[in-house]
Structure formats: C-alpha cells, structure tokens
Amino acid sequence: MQQILNLDNVWKVYDMNRAGYLVVLKEIDIAVMQGEFIAITGPSGSGKSTMMNIVGALDIPSWGRVNLKGRDVSDMSESELAELRSKSIGFIFQKFNLIPTLTALQNVMLPMEFIDAPEREAKERAQKLLDMLGLGDRSHHKPGELSGGQQQRVAIARSLSNDPEIILADEPTGNLDSKTGSFVLEFLQKLNKEGKTIILITHDLELIKYATRIIHILDGKVEKDTGSKNIQRSFVKGGLKNEK
Amino acid sequence: MLTNSKLRSWLTIIGIIIGIGAVIAIMAISEGAQVSLEASLGGLGADIMTITPGYSTASTRGGMRRLLESTSLDDEDQENLTKKDITVLKSIGNIKYVVGRVTESADIDYDGKSITRTVTGVETEDWHNIVIDELSQGRYLQKGDVNSVVIGDKLANEIFDGIELNRFIEIEGKQFKVIGILTEGSDIYMPIDRARDILEDVGDEEFDSINVQVSDPTMSEETMEEIIDRLMMLRGILKEDERDFTVTSMQDVQASINEMMETMTLFLSAIAAISLLVGAVGISNTMFTSVLEKTNEIGIMKAIGAKNKDIMRIFLFNSGMIGFVGGIGGVIVGSLAAMLIGGSSSGTASRGVTGSLLNSGAIITWELIVGAFLFSIIIGMIAGAIPAYRASRLKPVDALRYE
Numbered sequence: 134m135q136q137i138l139n140l141d142n143v144w145k146v147y148d149m150n151r152a153g154y155l156v157v158l159k160e161i162d163i164a165v166m167q168g169e170f171i172a173i174t175g176p177s178g179s180g181k182s183t184m185m186n187i188v189g190a191l192d193i194p195s196w197g198r199v200n201l202k203g204r205d206v207s208d209m210s211e212s213e214l215a216e217l218r219s220k221s222i223g224f225i226f227q228k229f230n231l232i233p234t235l236t237a238l239q240n241v242m243l244p245m246e247f248i249d250a251p252e253r254e255a256k257e258r259a260q261k262l263l264d265m266l267g268l269g270d271r272s273h274h275k276p277g278e279l280s281g282g283q284q285q286r287v288a289i290a291r292s293l294s295n296d297p298e299i300i301l302a303d304e305p306t307g308n309l310d311s312k313t314g315s316f317v318l319e320f321l322q323k324l325n326k327e328g329k330t331i332i333l334i335t336h337d338l339e340l341i342k343y344a345t346r347i348i349h350i351l352d353g354k355v356e357k358d359t360g361s362k363n364i365q366r367s368f369v370k371g372g373l374k375n376e377k
Numbered sequence: 378m379l380t381n382s383k384l385r386s387w388l389t390i391i392g393i394i395i396g397i398g399a400v401i402a403i404m405a406i407s408e409g410a411q412v413s414l415e416a417s418l419g420g421l422g423a424d425i426m427t428i429t430p431g432y433s434t435a436s437t438r439g440g441m442r443r444l445l446e447s448t449s450l451d452d453e454d455q456e457n458l459t460k461k462d463i464t465v466l467k468s469i470g471n472i473k474y475v476v477g478r479v480t481e482s483a484d485i486d487y488d489g490k491s492i493t494r495t496v497t498g499v500e501t502e503d504w505h506n507i508v509i510d511e512l513s514q515g516r517y518l519q520k521g522d523v524n525s526v527v528i529g530d531k532l533a534n535e536i537f538d539g540i541e542l543n544r545f546i547e548i549e550g551k552q553f554k555v556i557g558i559l560t561e562g563s564d565i566y567m568p569i570d571r572a573r574d575i576l577e578d579v580g581d582e583e584f585d586s587i588n589v590q591v592s593d594p595t596m597s598e599e600t601m602e603e604i605i606d607r608l609m610m611l612r613g614i615l616k617e618d619e620r621d622f623t624v625t626s627m628q629d630v631q632a633s634i635n636e637m638m639e640t641m642t643l644f645l646s647a648i649a650a651i652s653l654l655v656g657a658v659g660i661s662n663t664m665f666t667s668v669l670e671k672t673n674e675i676g677i678m679k680a681i682g683a684k685n686k687d688i689m690r691i692f693l694f695n696s697g698m699i700g701f702v703g704g705i706g707g708v709i710v711g712s713l714a715a716m717l718i719g720g721s722s723s724g725t726a727s728r729g730v731t732g733s734l735l736n737s738g739a740i741i742t743w744e745l746i747v748g749a750f751l752f753s754i755i756i757g758m759i760a761g762a763i764p765a766y767r768a769s770r771l772k773p774v775d776a777l778r779y780e
C-alpha cells in the first residue's frame with residue numbers, strides 16, 4: 134500500500150509572550166497509508182485539532198515536515214495549498230461549518246467553484262451527492278432550516294464534492310444524537326471501503342470500533358499508535374487495552 | 378428580515394447616494410447655467426464693445442461691473458466722449474456700427490403713478506442694429522423718431538400696471554409715445570437729441586458711453602487695440618496708464634462670468650467630493666465590519682479550497698455592489714434634484730443673465746450619468762480594497778477558530 138501522508142517530528146509551539154511558550158504538539162511521527170481509517174483519540178486540549186489542521190494544510194508546524202501525497206507542504210505556495218485542500222482533502226467539522234447564506238446545494242457546489250468546475254456539472258454532482266446522503270429534497274434549504282444531522286450530512290456531501298483521497302473529520306458526531314452519529318460513522322466506513330483514507334478525531338471510545346488504526350494523543354505527544362511506524366513505541370508503553 | 382449587516386449596507390448605500398447625487402446635481406446645474414450663459418452672451422453680444430469715460434488700471438479686469446453699470450455712469454466727472462470720438466471710431470475698418478449714448482435719471486409719470494428711473498438716450502440711426510434686447514411688441518427707435526420711447530417689459534408690466542403699446546408716458550413733464558416694448562428689463566430708451574433737451578446735466582456734444590459693433594468678432598482683440606490707439610492719439614495721450622477712457626468687450630464680460638461660474642462649480646464640487654469621500658469611508662467601514670463578521674466563513678471557505686484571490690474577489694464584488702446600487706440611486710436622486718432646482722432644460726436659455734443662473738435649466742448628459750455611475754463602482758471597489766485584502770490574508774486556522 135502507498136503512503137499518502139507523513140508527519141516527521143512535527144512540533145507546534147505558541148509564543149504566549151509574557152506567559153512563555155505553549156507546546157501543543159511535540160515529536161509527532163505518523164505515517165498514513167492510503168485506505169487507512171484512523172481514529173485519533175485523546176482528552177480535550179491534548180492537541181488533536183491542532184494536528185488535524187496541520188495534516189489538512191490549514192496550519193503550519195513550528196518544526197518538522199509534513200508530506201502530503203509525496204510533496205512537502207512547506208514548499209507549497211498559498212494557491213497550491215488551497216488547491217490541495219480543495220482537491221485532495223475533505224473536511225468535516227464538529228459544528229458543521231456550512232455557509233449560512235447559501236442553500237444546501239450551493240454549499241456543496243462551493244468547493245467545485247473554487248477549482249473553476251463548470252457550473253452545470255457542479256450542480257449535477259452536488260445534487261447527486263445530496264441524493265446519496267438522503268437529502269435530495271432538501272437541496273434548496275438553507276442551513277438554518279435543517280436539523281443538526283441534516284446539516285452534517287450536507288457537510289459530508291460538501292467534503293466529497295471534489296472526490297478527495299483523504300477525509301478529515303474533527304469530532305463529526307459531537308453535536309449529533311447517537312443514531313445520527315452512527316449513520317455518519319457508517320457512511321465514513323463505507324467511504325473507507327471505497328478506498329478513501331479517513332482520519333477521524335473523537336473522544337467517544339464507542340466510535341473507535343470503525344477504525345482500522347487508533348492513535349492516542351496525550352499532552353501533544355503520540356501516546357499510543359496501533360499503526361506500523363509507531364507500534365513498537367506504543368506497546369512498550371503498555372498497550373492499547375489499558376486505555377479503557 | 379432585515380439583518381444587521383443588510384441594514385448597515387443600506388445605510389452605506391445611502392451615503393453613496395448622497396455623494397453621487399450631489400455630484401450629479403452640481404454638474405448638471407452648472408452645465409445648464411454655462412450653456413444658458415453662452416447662449417445669452419455669446420450668441421448676441423460677442424461683437425459689441427463699449428467705450429466709457431475714465432480709466433484706472435485696477436479696473437481693467439472689472440469689465441463686467443463696468444459694463445453692467447454703464448447706464449448709470451453719469452456721476453463720472455470726466456464726460457469726455459465726444460462727436461470726434463465717434464468720427465474716429467467710424468473710420469476704423471472692422472467697426473460696423475457706432476452708437477453714442479447718454480444716461481440720466483428722470484421722473485416718469487403714468488396713470489397717476491410717479492417714479493424716478495434712468496433714461497438712456499441713443500443715436501437712433503444705428504441703435505436698432507446693435508441692441509441686444511429683443512422686442513416683444515412694436516419696433517425699435519429709428520431715424521426721425523422724436524417723442525418716442527422703447528421700454529422694458531418689467532417697467533411696463535411690473536413697475537407700472539400695464540403700459541400698452543402706443544400709450545403716452547410722461548418723462549420730465551414731456552409726453553412720449555411708447556413705440557416698442559422689450560422682452561425684459563426696465564430700461565427706457567429715447568432718441569439722444571430729445572434726451573439732451575429734457576435731461577439736466579447732459580452736455581450737448583458729449584456722450585456717457587459709446588457702443589460699437591465689429592464686423593468680424595474674431596478680430597476683436599486687434600480692433601480693441603486699434604480703438605485704444607486711435608482714441609489716445611486723438612487726445613494726445615502717450616502713455617497707456619494716462620488714458621481717460623475704458624474699452625470693454627462682451628467677451629471680457631463673458632470670460633469673467635465664466636470664471637465666477639467655474640469658481641462656484643469648483644467650490645460646490647469640493648463639497649460634493651467631501652460627501653463622496655465620507656461615503657467611501659462608510660464603505661470601507663462597512664467592509665471592515667463585514668470582514669470581521671464573516672471571519673469564520675472566510676476560514677470555512679479557505680478550508681474547502683478558496684484561494685486568497687477568491688476571498689478578495691468576493692469582498693471586492695460586495696463593495697463594488699454597494700457602489701453599483703449607490704450609483705444607481707445617486708443618479709436618480711441627483712437628476713431629480715437637478716431638475717427640481719434647475720428646472721427642465723427646455724426653452725430657458727433665452728432668459729439670459731438677468732434670469733437666475735441656477736434656474737437656467739439643468740443639463741444631464743449621458744456622459745455625466747455613465748461617468749458618475751462608473752465612478753461610484755470604482756469608489757466602492759477602492760474603498761473595499763483594503764478590507765478585502767485583509768480578508769484574503771487571514772490565516773485559515775485563525776479564521777476558523779474565530780468566534
């Protein structure tokens with residue numbers, strides 16, 4: 134299997150001026166193979182979202198290298214990064230993050246507009262994605278007129294609009310009831326089976342059963358990793374089972 | 378539902394409407410005034426020059442005042458324009474007609490009402506060729522007229538209650554027949570010999586002013602030089618600054634009125650420019666607020682693939698839109714205001730200098746409308762440029778985290 138993502142000794146440090154330095158991530162070494170379904174767990178404030186933002190090229194590390202699809206992210210220009218985000222990565226957030234003034238359909242079309250896809254094709258594809266998520270009849274509703282679960286399904290459709298290789302989901306079920314949460318996870322699992330690489334952040338240990346690999350973050354460090362590269366280190370420190 | 382941001386946009390648009398409206402109104406009214414001035418001065422009087430007694434270097438530029446006052450200059454102690462001057466003027470090649478005038482105030486009686494008014498005596502032979510005012514009834518004075526007068530409409534119908542053609546009015550106790558009524562003004566014209574007879578203080582061979590009409594107005598400058606040279610020679614005056622007469626052309630008058638108009642337009646435009654500037658600052662302010670409000674959305678859009686230039690375009694489009702809508706509103710409001718203040722542009726040009734310049738009809742050209750409209754959009758974009766740039770440079774994570 135091919136490596137799609139590699140973090141090499143990634144650190145994130147915030148300069149808090151008077152308060153000194155805040156080290157949020159340290160010594161992160163993770164290699165992700167294409168087709169993996171990774172669950173990243175850890176307590177609130179441990180640095181999961183920060184890591185996710187770096188992986189998704191929304192943020193840059195203070196030190197270390199991030200390699201996405203064979204290219205070093207720090208070598209890329211702003212517009213190359215934007216293109217990478219639109220074509221190769223699909224984001225799903227805890228608070229949905231839809232544009233409130235646009236309809237469901239327009240929200241799903243937006244990433245395609247940013248890569249200048251023809252309007253008609255974009256519209257057709259957006260409608261097909263909404264159909265696939267069971268929202269075919271809601272395409273002209275604005276986010277405010279949809280329930281939380283429906284909004285998250287629109288967000289999933291949006292994340293798929295440019296058919297990215299990687300889906301990054303940061304606590305996607307955090308604002309959903311358990312039934313809708315299960316739907317979302319099952320859908321992610323289905324996407325994974327179709328070949329997409331999924332990275333899921335969650336502190337709900339119920340959900341890690343969908344993943345093929347679990348990474349536990351504690352105080353900005355990889356505490357345990359069931360994956361290949363860090364497997365030794367994780368098991369030396371006591372194994373996965375102690376977590377529960 | 379009117380959201381805060383919509384309300385703010387509309388308030389900003391109102392600012393632009395006021396600015397653009399003011400520009401349109403000022404430009405349209407001053408254009409109208411300019412055109413009507415040119416029609417009343419340029420068309421009729423460009424070939425007329427006036428020679429008056431007295432000269433001071435300081436008054437060379439005050440041509441307008443001198444000309445407008447030329448009918449009441451009899452206080453001048455040097456009434457030194459004579460028949461000799463007329464003869465000399467008539468011998469100048471480019472001069473077609475020469476008309477000597479005297480002016481003096483006199484008591485006018487009609488129908489039991491009595492007033493004092495300036496009366497102008499003119500040489501009847503050529504006066505009708507040179508006179509600028511138009512007749513509404515009757516005819517001009519001509520050679521052979523004795524106890525006849527031509528009076529202005531205002532005198533006939535406003536100062537007196539309707540003096541009709543062929544009625545007699547009393548001037549200094551003598552009866553004069555009204556043979557013509559001019560379309561405007563309150564002047565009284567009579568043959569110069571009669572004026573000398575009945576008016577006090579008017580010397581027999583002297584004139585208070587002399588009007589000349591040139592054949593070729595393009596040679597006015599040269600002709601004026603020649604008049605000055607010849608009259609100085611006649612008087613044995615050698616130095617320019619010792620001369621005792623002044624020559625004024627209607628072109629001078631027009632130039633100084635134009636200059637005044639331009640100063641006024643400039644002043645009003647400055648005010649309009651300030652209100653536009655305020656409008657532009659309003660756009661900037663609204664856009665900065667909007668960027669702040671939409672920071673989270675900017676983060677979302679960047680996360681799903683928006684490039685800096687996409688964000689820039691969205692905000693520039695927004696501020697350009699404010700300029701666009703404000704421009705439409707400004708053109709409408711400005712045009713209405715111009716028509717309200719200036720009156721419609723049809724058929725008012727002939728009212729001339731004596732009519733109010735502001736009322737001489739606004740002229741709203743396509744150039745003005747399109748220009749103001751494009752200007753408004755450009756102002757919107759320029760005012761929105763810095764906020765848009767700021768928005769485009771927001772870091773995706775920071776924007777996403779912003780609450």
Ligand SMILES: Nc1ncnc2c1ncn2[C@@H]1O[C@H](COP(=O)(O)OP(=O)(O)O)[C@@H](O)[C@H]1O
Pocket residue numbers: 147155157175176177178179180181182183184
């Ligand atoms: N821009 C920032 N400036 C300062 N501290 C930050 C910034 N972003 C995140 N942090 C801090 O980094 C730590 C990790 O945050 P985060 O990655 O959101 O944790 P998690 O997602 O695991 O809950 C937190 O203590 C947070 O306060």
Ligand SMILES: [Mg+2]
Pocket residue numbers: 181182183303
């Ligand atoms: Mg988080």
